[in-house]
């Protein structure tokens with residue numbers, strides 16, 4: 001069978017003493033069927049975008065222009081950057097920007113306003129040969145907007161034409177980027193209004209930088225479509241994304257508040273970063289859909305195998321029963337290294353000689369899986385036969401669907417993020433944005449009144 005596989009063996013009793021029993025799954029069979037039908041009827045943006053792929057044509061139309069630059073710089077944050085980063089690191093070589101003979105632009109993704117970070121990227125580009133892709137659905141996010149202003153300032157200071165060095169990705173109607181695009185004729189791609197930031201990696205948000213970096217975006221979409229078809233299956237035992245959601249939900253109800261994603265592959269690591277946002281921002285909610293206070297959510301954590309075996313795994317094995325570990329196994333690495341047979345007289349070294357690094361890494365994964373299971377800790381495995389755009393598309397859609405199902409099980413709104421707003425408002429107020437004068441006063445007064453404890 002083509003594509004990724006889900007191994008749930010160590011999520012179930014008796015393999016795990018406190019594991020989920022099949023009876024518990026059976027109790028939810030009907031509920032899951034209802035949820036799947038509901039999601040398919042409601043067709044949230046991350047599903048409908050796979051039906052109408054007109055936006056792909058537009059991106060492919062500008063492929064030559066986009067790839068003619070030496071550097072392609074994304075300016076965005078959160079859902080307007082994490083998917084881009086995940087696609088680049090997963091589907092391109094880890095040293096992509098430094099590869100000799102590369103035919104496509106270097107890709108930089110600026111998803112913070114840390115001046116050291118931003119400056120370090122600006123140091124690496126030649127503005128004459130750079131295309132900046134400003135991505136913001138709302139067109140208001142302070143981080144993306146300030147980095148846009150910086151990029152624009154540089155372009156203007158070099159006497160360059162902004163139309164030749166900037167492309168926006170934003171809402172079709174609203175926001176300041178759309179306004180500027182109309183006023184100045186800057187090339188602009190649309191983010192379908194019904195697709196929220198963290199679900200937007202398969203829209204022009206994630207696809208343009210992917211294409212710029214030479215990634216096969218058609219195969220990515222095909223992988224997503226493949227899992228969409230599998231996700232229509234209302235039998236939870238045959239629907240990996242729904243089963244994964246249900247297992248996480250049942251464990252969550254038993255106090256397993258932490259969901260760890262641990263790829264045994266540096267290239268797959270940042271998929272876990274993308275997942276963290278999806279799981280945290282979609283499911284961490286104060287209110288349920290009936291307006292009752294519920295304060296739900298499962299904390300997503302990322303870890304890297306084998307590195308974090310020497311940092312985190314002690315806790316995972318012997319700490320509290322509050323974690324589910326998803327290991328990600330890569331069967332075929334793009335490259336491999338054979339360990340030389342040296343020091344054959346020393347048994348602490350000789351067993352390694354002649355073996356491949358991929359073999360060692362996957363043996364370590366097996367060791368972690370075995371140890372977690374022996375310690376009674378629930379763990380599952382996603383198996384990538386290899387890394388390609390189709391498999392990554394499958395993974396992305398699978399987690400989007402899983403998140404949608406989990407949101408329904410938790411009875412919350414999966415697609416909003418009211419908890420992010422307050423911090424944003426405070427920034428606007430304290431940075432002097434018009435309309436926030438009163439709120440700024442309120443914040444300052446509250447801070448003044450606080451008893452300070454700084455040592």
Ligand code: PA5
Pocket residue numbers: 077078079080135136137138139140141144196197198199281417
């Ligand atoms: O998932 C989300 O909605 C957020 O993480 C947004 O993507 C993030 O805040 C950036 O928003 P915008 O694209 O409007 O600049």
